[in-house]
Amino acid sequence: MVPLESDETSLKEVRAHPIFLALDALTLLTCIVGPILIVIILSILPVTRGLSGTLLSFWPIYPLWLLVCWGNFFVSLTFYFMRYLVITNERIIEVEQKGFFNREVSSFRLENIQDITVDVHGIVASVLDYGDIQIQTASKDRSFTIKNAPHPESLKLLISQEHERVMKRFMAPQTSIL
Amino acid sequence: MLDQEIIRKASDHFGSVIQLSPILFWLIFLAVFAVTAFQAAIIVYHWYVYAPNKKMGANMLLLYTVVSGVLLILSVIGGFSIIAFT
Numbered sequence: 001m002v003p004l005e006s007d008e009t010s011l012k013e014v015r016a017h018p019i020f021l022a023l024d025a026l027t028l029l030t031c032i033v034g035p036i037l038i039v040i041i042l043s044i045l046p047v048t049r050g051l052s053g054t055l056l057s058f059w060p061i062y063p064l065w066l067l068v069c070w071g072n073f074f075v076s077l078t079f080y081f082m083r084y085l086v087i088t089n090e091r092i093i094e095v096e097q098k099g100f101f102n103r104e105v106s107s108f109r110l111e112n113i114q115d116i117t118v119d120v121h122g123i124v125a126s127v128l129d130y131g132d133i134q135i136q137t138a139s140k141d142r143s144f145t146i147k148n149a150p151h152p153e154s155l156k157l158l159i160s161q162e163h164e165r166v167m168k169r170f171m172a173p174q175t176s177i178l
Numbered sequence: 179m180l181d182q183e184i185i186r187k188a189s190d191h192f193g194s195v196i197q198l199s200p201i202l203f204w205l206i207f208l209a210v211f212a213v214t215a216f217q218a219a220i221i222v223y224h225w226y227v228y229a230p231n232k233k234m235g236a237n238m239l240l241l242y243t244v245v246s247g248v249l250l251i252l253s254v255i256g257g258f259s260i261i262a263f264t
Contacts, residue, residue: 001231013230060257061256063249063252064207064257066252067210067214068210070245070246071214077238078224078225081229081230
């Protein structure tokens with residue numbers, strides 16, 4: 001869990017579009033159904049009928065195969081849920097799980113935002129409404145990129161609104177002095 | 179006809195592999211179990227420590243444990259059935 005400051009509230013948690021999770025689930029489904037389909041096809045074809053019987057004798061290994069597939073699917077699931085971005089009323093926090101032993105948590109304050117770019121690339125991305133958001137910050141040309149975020153335009157709007165709110169708060173004392 | 183003969187021979191060969199090398203099958207089983215156990219330990223650790231929120235972490239751990247447990251039991255049953263066949 002990402003620790004927040006005392007006066008900080010989480011506004012939104014952003015992950016990659018669920019279609020990427022669905023693709024992983026589809027791979028798992030293929031791994032489950034694939035061996036069964038192979039045996040069925042081999043048993044239908046007259047030439048390979050004998051071989052299908054032998055393949056059926058391998059059924060005790062099938063649960064083990066499923067265990068391996070399930071493990072790999074859950075690794076993908078873990079990475080999907082552990083790569084996310086938290087938009088708070090003060091900061092943007094990026095949690096990046098690059099590998100099981102490679103985790104990076106970085107954050108920047110909303111007032112440091114200089115530019116937000118949305119890149120929706122391709123037919124699938126346009127239809128499903130997901131894309132990359134690049135946030136340019138003032139600190140040493142550092143930029144943050146959120147890959148395949150769902151509804152990037154509304155996300156950009158939310159970040160812009162929060163940025164404006166924070167900037168107004170910063171500007172208010174200065175104008176009163178002037 | 180020739181194809182069927184080749185496949186019959188291949189089938190006999192595979193059958194004899196199962197019959198003659200149950201140890202090989204157990205070694206494969208144990209190797210996969212070891213890798214899966216290591217993977218499970220890492221997954222459980224990550225969900226326990228780094229879960230985005232406690233509820234999600236608990237749900238994911240429950241899902242992973244239940245499904246993996248069922249598959250593990252089925253795998254062990256499968257492994258023992260190989261012994262029974264051979």
